[in-house]
Amino acid sequence: MFDRLKSKFILINMMLLTVVFLAIFGTIYIMTSTNINREINMTLDNLIKNGNINKPKIKEFDKTSNELIKANHKPIPNSDSIVVEVDNTGNILKKFQSFGVDIDDAILKNAINTTLNTESSSGTITIDSTNYSYLKYTSEFGRKIAFVDRSHYEYLMAELLKNFLLIGSISLIALFVISVYLTNKTIAPIKETFEKQKEFIANASHELKTPLTIIKTNTSLILSNPQDTVENQSKWINYINAQADRMSTLINEMLSLAKLDIAENKLTLTPINISKIMNNMILMFDAVLYENEIDLESNIQNDVLINGDQESIKKLFSIIMDNAVKHTNPGGKITVSMFIEKSKVRIIIKNTGEGIAPEHLEKIFERFYRVDSSRDRKTGGYGLGLSIATSIVKQHKGKIYAESEINKSTSFIIELPQ
Numbered sequence: 532m533f534d535r536l537k538s539k540f541i542l543i544n545m546m547l548l549t550v551v552f553l554a555i556f557g558t559i560y561i562m563t564s565t566n567i568n569r570e571i572n573m574t575l576d577n578l579i580k581n582g583n584i585n586k587p588k589i590k591e592f593d594k595t596s597n598e599l600i601k602a603n604h605k606p607i608p609n610s611d612s613i614v615v616e617v618d619n620t621g622n623i624l625k626k627f628q629s630f631g632v633d634i635d636d637a638i639l640k641n642a643i644n645t646t647l648n649t650e651s652s653s654g655t656i657t658i659d660s661t662n663y664s665y666l667k668y669t670s671e672f673g674r675k676i677a678f679v680d681r682s683h684y685e686y687l688m689a690e691l692l693k694n695f696l697l698i699g700s701i702s703l704i705a706l707f708v709i710s711v712y713l714t715n716k717t718i719a720p721i722k723e724t725f726e727k728q729k730e731f732i733a734n735a736s737h738e739l740k741t742p743l744t745i746i747k748t749n750t751s752l753i754l755s756n757p758q759d760t761v762e763n764q765s766k767w768i769n770y771i772n773a774q775a776d777r778m779s780t781l782i783n784e785m786l787s788l789a790k791l792d793i794a795e796n797k798l799t800l801t802p803i804n805i806s807k808i809m810n811n812m813i814l815m816f817d818a819v820l821y822e823n824e825i826d827l828e829s830n831i832q833n834d835v836l837i838n839g840d841q842e843s844i845k846k847l848f849s850i851i852m853d854n855a856v857k858h859t860n861p862g863g864k865i866t867v868s869m870f871i872e873k874s875k876v877r878i879i880i881k882n883t884g885e886g887i888a889p890e891h892l893e894k895i896f897e898r899f900y901r902v903d904s905s906r907d908r909k910t911g912g913y914g915l916g917l918s919i920a921t922s923i924v925k926q927h928k929g930k931i932y933a934e935s936e937i938n939k940s941t942s943f944i945i946e947l948p949q
Contacts, residue, residue: 533718533721533722533725536718537714537715537718540714540717540718541707541710541711541714544710544714545703545706545707545710548703548706548710549703552699552702552703556695556699559691559695560688560691560692560695563687563688563691564688567684567687567688568684571664571679571681571684572653572664572666574612574679575653575664575665575666575677575679576666578612578614578666578677578679579614579666579668579675579677611629611631611632611661611679611680611682612628612629612632612677612678612679612680613626613627613628613629613632613634613639613663613677613678614626614627614628614675614676614677614678615627615639615643615675615676615678616673616674616675617643617647617673617674617675617676618673618674619673619674621640621643621644621647623636623639623640623643624673626639634658634659635659638658638659639658642656642658642663642678643676646665646667646676647667647674647676652666652667652668653665653666653667655681656678658678661680661681661682662680662681662682662685663678663679663680663681664678664679664681665677665678665679735781735785739778739781742774742775742777742778743774743778745770745771745774746770746771746774746775749767749768749770749771749774750767750771752764752767753767753768781915784915784916784919785915787846787919797926798839798840798843798926798927799840800838800839800840800927801838801839801840802836802837802838803836803837803838803839803840803841803844804834804835804836805835805836805837805839805844805869805876805947806831806832806833806834806835806869808841808844808845808848809831809848809867809869809878810829810831812845812848812849812852813827813829813852813867815849816852816856819856820856820865823856823859823861824861824862825856825859825861825862825863825864825865826863826864826865827864827865827866827867828864828865828866828867829866829867829868830866830867830868830869830870831867831868831869832869832870832871835869835870835871835876835949836949837876837927837947837948837949838927838948839927839947840926840927843923843926843927844923844927846919846923847920847923847924847945848878850916850917850919850920851880851920851943851945852865852867852880853916854916854917854943855880855881855882855941855943856882858882858884858885858941859882859883859884860883860884860885863882863883863884864882864883865880865881865882865883866879866880866881866882867879867880867881868880868881871949874948874949875946875947875948875949876946876947876948876949877944877945877946878944878945878946878947879942879943879944879945880942880943880945881940881941881942881943882940882941882942883939883940884940884941885937885938886935886936886937886938886939886940886941887933887935887937887941888935888937889935892932892933892934892935893932895917895933896917896918896920896921896931896933897918898915898918924945924947927947927948928947928948929945929946929947929948930945930946931943931944931945931946932944
């Protein structure tokens, strides 16, 4: 699916770039052609009005001198011009031609007759294998025809077209490579999100399937003994109730993630005293810490204010603390610190215990990811808590990450803008 999407994106992109290139180069080509034609027409008009050629000219060439000139000088294509005055029968009365032009009178006369027989007063004609633009003018004194060599213009336009094709081809190849690179880079996060979504659905289905199977099994056991009392079957009923609670917890966590993911459900941030929130939340964990024989050390800076959502910050702290309690070794210690550092509020929750291997440190924030699946099932975890914590931190424009030493301790660091 993504390969097909990538191909379509590149194809559309290259088609648009090709159209843009054609439009730009085509416009330049047409404008250049129009300007040069205008210059030729102005030259022809000037030749007709002046009656002669302003550039060095030769009225009559003898064969020897003309060959000498051609041997030592290359004629400038765009300077080659001819002006002739003819009578009504087409006979040449006067002829002016630019330096270096050598056209036989018979060939020139045929060209003059051709132009006289055309209805248009201007156009193009081939004289001695060279294309010329011409302009004819009729007055009571006779007819005058001006010719200007077009070979320089045609050479210029051919070179311009060749350069356009070369530059355009190289540019399109380069843009194709860039387009492929950018397309891959653009689609990569979309593909990753899609794969994570598929994985999320698969994991959620699996997590829901297990308690549903247990509920169904225990229900079947209860129904197989319809005459038995509730007291005698309380064991199966308690199993059903426990699995229903697990499902409820999982669904609530998935709903929390879904709400945090929706752009429309952005949190409304207001000034809150994060110091008071953390101190109050620590009190809520006193009983749990006491039951698990865990020591707590807190170092919380007083009256620190941030822009945040109070309920979300409570949930964030609760998730990290609950995670620390579950993974602290018996008789271990949890340290909670909060202070301002470089315009950021830095929260560190550190617990002693087995620690987390380096290859797991970044992955633990992914949905349904477990370092030890069997251990998390015993503690009732689904691998969603840290994902929810990450989403909350992101909505507060902050950062969360973990540091750990194997068999020593694990620290969760949260950085929030002050």
